[in-house]
Amino acid sequence: MNGSVLKPKISLGADSIRIEDGRIFAGTDPQLLRCFARRVLGLAELRSLALLPGEDAALIRFEVDAAHKKAFLARLSAAVGGQGQAIADSALPAWRVSEAVTFHRHGDLISTWEILGDSRGKLQLRHPGILQDPAFGLAAEQALRGLPGVKDASAIRSSGKLWVSYDGRIVTPAALLRAVERPAAHGSSPMAVPQAKPVDLTVANASVGLATVGELVLPLATPVCAGLLVVTNFGMLREAGQQLRRGKFGTPVWTTALLACSIVSGQVLAYALTDWSFRYWSRRWRKDVATHSQALARETIPAPEQARFLSTEGIEVMTPVEQLTPGHAIGAAEGDLIPVDGRVIEGSALVHETHLSGAATSVRKIPGDAVYAGSTVIAGRIQIEVERTGQETRAAQIAQSMARTVAAIPGDPALNQRSIALVDRTVPPTLAAAGVGLVVGDLFTVGAILHQDWLSGAELAVPLETSRDIKLAAGRGALILNPSALQRFHESKFVVLEDQPALRLRALDLGAMRSRIPETDALLQHVAGAGLYLGDERSAALARACAERGLVVRQPELQAMDADSVTVRDGKHRIVLRGAKPVGDTTAHLEVEIDGTAVAELEFRRAARMQAAEAVTRLRRHGFQVFLVSDQPEAETAALAQQLGVELHSGDLSVERKTLFLEGLRRRDVRPVWIGNSRTSPALREHAHVTVALAGGADLADDVAVDIVLLGESLEPLADIAALSAENRERIVKTCRTAMIPNLLCIVGAFAGLLNGITAGILANIAVYNVYRSAKASLRASAASRNQPARLTV
Template identity: 25%
Template sequence: MEDHSHSHSGNSSCEHGHDDTPLPRTALVTASGALLALGMLLQWLQAGPSMLPVIAFACATLAGGLLVFPAAWGALKKGRLDMNVLMTVAVTGAWLVGEGAEGAAVVFLFALSELLESWSVGRARRAIASLLTLTPETALARQPDGSFHETPVADVYVDMEIQVSSGESVPLDGEVISGSSSVNQAPITGESVPVDKKPGDVVYAGTINGEGSLKVRVTKAAGDTTLARIIRLVAEAESQKAPTQRFVDRFARIYTPAVFVVALLVGLLPPLLLHRDWSEWIYRALVFLVIACPCALVISTPVSIVSGLTALARRGVLIKGGAYLEVLGKLCALAVDKTGTITRGQPQVTDIITLGGMSEEEILHRAAAIDSHSAHPLARAVVQAAQARNITWQQAGEYQSVTGRGATAMMDGHPHFIGNHQMAHEMGVCSPEIESRLAEIEERGESLAILGHSPHAGCTGAVLGIISIGDTMRPEVPEALRRLHAAGLKKVVMLSGDNQRTADAIARLAGIDETHGDLMPEQKIQHIRRLMEEHGYVGMIGDGVNDAPALALASVGIAMGAVGSDTAIETADMALMKDDLTQVADAIILGRRTLRIIQFNVAFALAIKALFLILAFTGHTSLWLAILADTGATLLVILNSLRLLGPEIKFK
C-alpha cells in the first residue's frame, strides 16, 4: 500500500530527511540519545579531558542531525522554511554561542519526536495493512482434468472452482456451490458471530472457514475482492485531508516564516537599540525558534484521523476520508430510508387468520397452490411460508391473474381466489367481522392476502382465511435508535416511498421521531434540504443507488450493507459492511470522539506554544527545556490520538 504517513503539507509539516539516509532511523536516534547522556555524565563527573564531553555532544548532534540537516537543505533548495530549517538554525546557533550540550539535546529530542510521529502513524497504518495478510497467497483451484492444485490467487480467474478446507481463510470472493459450514466474517463485516453458509451463499476473501469444507465458484479476481476494495478505500481516505488538518497546514505555512522573522527581531533589536548583551538575546531568539516549532500542532490531526478511520474499518465501517469523519462527529439529524434500512426489505407472512374451519396449514397449502404461479413479492412470501412449514402442493389449475386485485384458480373442482381487500369486496364475501379483522391488519401497516371460495352456481362464496404479510422490522433497530439519540442526535426522520400508513406503523414500532411516506426521490431531496436548514449537519442512510440524489446532498451519505453491492461503496461517503443500523451509532460516537480528540490536541498544542513563547521572551526557559516541552506535547498528542485504536474501546 502506498505510504501516506506524512500526508500533511511539506511546507508546514515535520518533513523528514530520514528516508534519504542509509542508516536506520531508530539506530540514529538511539545513538544520539546515548551520546548525549554520555556527554552529560562526563560533564557532571568532570572526568577525563575537558574535550571529551564536547566530542560526545558533537557526535550526538551529528547522529541526530543526519535525520534533520539533509531535510533542511532540501527545503532551502525549494525556497521553503520548514521545521527542519528552524531546528538546524537553532542547533547551529547553540553551538556558536557555546551551548553544545543544549544543541545536542535539541537535535536529539527533535529527532525523537519525529521517530514517535512516524511510529504512531505507522502503527495506525499497520492495523489496516494487516488485512493484507488475511488472504492466503494461493488457492486450491480445480484444473481442467478435475483435480485440485495449489494456484497463486493472481492466476485464479472468475468462474473457476476452488476448495476451502476447514479452518482455512477464503482466498477470493465467490459463491458456495457445494458443502456447508460456518464462516467467521468479522475481518470484513465486523460480525462477531460466524455466519452459516450453504450452496448459493456468498463468501468473501479474508474470512475464515469453520468446521466444514466448501467448494466455491470465484466471482471476483484478486484485485477486485471486497477486501482489496476496503484496503484501497482506506488508503485513499487517509490521503484526503480533514478540514482541521487543512487549517493547521495553512496556519503552519504562514506561521513558520513568521517565527523566523520574530526570532531575528528578538536576537537583533534589544542589542542594537537597547545595547543589551548579544549572546543573551541571540540565545533567547534560539529558544524562541525551538519552542515555536509547531510539531505537536501539525501531528495533532493526521494521527487522530488515521486512528479513527482504522478503528471504524476494523468494525466494518468504511469512511472515504477525514473530512467525512469530522462531519460525522458533528451530525445533528439523520434521515433514513425504510425498506432495507429500518425493515428487512423482504415481505414475510406474519400471521394467518382461519375463518372457514380450516387449519393454518390447509390455508397455506391452498394459497401456495395459487400463488406458486406468480412472481409478485407478496405471492412469493406466501410460497416461502408454506415451504418453511414443509407443506407440499400441486399448482392450481385455470390460474388467472387479476391486475391490481390478486388471482383466481380452480382447486378440487371449485373456483378459489386470493387477493386484496378490494377483490374480497368485488366477490361479495366481506362481512362486518372480516372488515374488522382487515382493519386491524391495515392499521399495523401490513399487506394482506384473502383466500376465499369464489361465488359460483349454487354457492355464495366465503372467506377461508386471511394471511397478513409485512416487511418486518430489523430486530436491532429500536436499540440502534436509542443509541443514536444517546450519541447526541436531535432527530431521526424516516423518508419512505411506501404509503404513509405503513410508514407510520413501522415508525411507531421503531421509535422514529418523524415520518414522511409516499415520497418520490425528488421529494426526499426537499426534506433533506429542510433538515439541513434546521440542523446544519444531516446524514442520510439509503441503499446507495435508488437514494443516490439524497445521499449526495446530505452532509454524509451512508450506504447500508455494502458487502455484495459494488455501487454502494462507490456512491456513498460512508459504507456499512453489514445490514446493521447499530454500526451507524458506533460510527457517530467514534466520529464525535475523534473530533473531541482533535480539538483537544490542537488547543493543547497551541496552549503549550503560547506558554513557552512567553517564557522564552522573559528569559525563563532554556533550549533543552523548550524542545523537551515540544517533544512532550507531541508525545501526549500522539498517545491521545492512538487511544482511538485501543481494543478496550466499547461503543455504548
C-alpha cells in the same frame, strides 16, 4: 526455442551451469517447474537459481572448489533426476511462473531477494525489480514499514538496493524477506493510492545551518538567516496581519510573535530549530499516514501464500494463490483464511466476514452461497469455486477505498481546520503568559514562553487518531470514504432515514417450543449453545430468548455441519438441530434431537418490529433525532415509523421534496445525516452534512459518492459509528493533553529564569513526542484488535 527443444542443452561455466529445455522451463507446467526448483535448491552448495521462461532455460550458480566440482555436478545431476533431498514446497517463495525469477540461497532460507549485508540491525537487500520499476521499490518499502520491529525502509532505484533498519529482538531477517516477497509475487505495483506530497526540509536545514554558523563562527550569517526565515514564513506573517485586523488571536499570530521575539532578542538559532521541528513533525505524521494507508490495504487483502487446490480427481494439493484462476476449485477448513471470492459448491462452514459483508454475526455458508476473500472459516469445511482473485475481489475494493481515504487525510480541509481550532484555543493564554513575562522579565523570558508547541501535537493527533478510527469502523462493517466523515457525524444530531427495503426486514423471534422434556429452560440453554453454529437469524433469536430468561449460553463442541443440520457434543450428550435456514422474510423451525431421540420442535416467527428498530433506539440514546422520509403514502409511512420506533416522519415525498426538506433544515442550522442508498441524488448529497449508504452486495468498484457505506443491509453499524465519532473527538483532545506538562514547564522555567529559546524548544519537542507516542499506541491497538482471531459471535 519456445518448447521445441527435444533434448536439454547444457553449458558449463567456472561457477555456473545453464540448462535449456523448453519442456521444463517454458512455464507451461507450474508443478514441473516447482519440482525442478525444489530438487536443485536442496543442494547446499547452490548460491542461486534463475528460471528464465522467455529463454526456456535455467541458470544455476554454485560455490564449489575445483577439487569437489566433479562430485558436485554428479550430485546435481542426481538431484535433477529425483535423487537426493529436495526442499519442502512451502520453502519456495511465491512467484509468477510466467515471469523470470532468481532464487537465492541464504543458509536454509530461499528468497527472491539477495542479501548483501546484515549487521547491527541494518539489512541490505537487492532485487532487479527495483531497477526496472519505481513502483516495485515503493511496494517493498510499504510492505515493511507496517511490520512490528521495522524502524525504516528505503529503496534506492539506481542500485536496485533496499536498506532496512530493524530491531532484531522483534523481527528476524527471514520475516523481513518473506514480507517483501509478497508484493513481487502478486504484481510489483502497489495499489494506486494517491499520497500527499512530503514536507521538504531543505530550506529548514539551510536555516539551521546558517543560524549555527552565525552563532558560532560568522555573526554576519545571523541576519541572513533571519531574512530567510521571514521570507519562508511570509504567508504566515500575512495571515497574522489579517487575523489581527479582525481582532482574532490564532496560530499565525502566535508563530509571528515567536519569530519577531526571536529576531529582536537575537535567538535566531532557537527559532530556526523550532521551525525545523514544526516541519519535521509535519513530515513525520504525513509519512506515518502514507504508510498506514498501505498497511490497511495489506491487512484487508488476504495474503495466504498457498491454497487448498482441488484437482479434477478431487485430490487436495497446496498451490500458490497467484496461480488460481476463475473456475478452479479450492477447499477451506477451520482456521483458514479464504483467499478468493467465490461460491460454495460443497460442504458447510461458519465464516466470519463482518469487515467484508457487514454481517453482524458469524454466517453459515452452504452450497450456492457467496464467500469473500479475507473471511475466516471458524468451523466446518467447504469447497469453493473461484470467481475472482487478487485485485478483483471485494476485499481488494474495500482495501483500495480505505487506503484512499486515509491517504487523503493530509489534504482534508475539515481535519486541518480541526487541528487549527485545537491550537487556537491555546494561543490567547500563551500570549497572555508571554505578556506577563515581558513585564516581570525580558525578551528571553518571553521567547521561552512562546516556544511551547501545541501546533505539532494537534497536527499529529487529528490525522493519526482519525486513521485509527477509519480502521475500527471497517471492522464493524462501515466503510469511511471521506476523512472528515466521523468529525461531521459527531457535529450532527439529526438523522434523516430514507425508506428502503432494508428498513422493512422484520426481526425473527422464538415462538412456540413443543418439548417432550419438562425442563424447558435447560433444553433451551443447550439448543441455544448448539444454535451458535447455525449462523443465521435463528442464532440471535435463541440467544435473545435465553437472555430474557436469564440463561447463560455456552459454546459446545462441533461434530458435524451440513446445509440443514448442526451436530454438537454438549457434555455427555449429542445434540442435533435440523431445519433449513430462513430466507428473506419467511418463518423458520428447528427439530431438536438428543442422543438419537427427537425431543422438541421450535418455531420461529416474524415479529411486528423491524430489525432496524434496535439501531434506531441506539441512535436515539446517543442523542440523535430520527426522521423517516418516504415516497410511499403517509399512512404507510406512519405505520413503518411506529414499527421502527421513529417519532418524526413524512410520506408522499418525491426526490425534489426531499431535497427541499434538507435545504430547509440547513437554513435552520440543522446539520442532517442522510441515510439512503448508494445512488443518492447529487442534490440530496449537497444539502446533507453527512451521507450514508447501505451497500449490501453492491460492487464497491463503482464510484459511490457518499461519506460512509454500510457494507451490509443492516443499520446496526450506524450506532457504532455514532459511538466511534464521539470517542474520536474525546480521544483527540485527550491525546493533545499529553503535551500539557512539558509545555507548562516551559512557562515555569521561563519565569524562573532557567530556560532560553533553545532549552524551551527541547521541552516543547518532548511534549510533541508524548502526543506522537500516544497516537501511535492507538494505531497499534487498533491493528491488534483487527487482527485478533475470529470467533463465534451472536
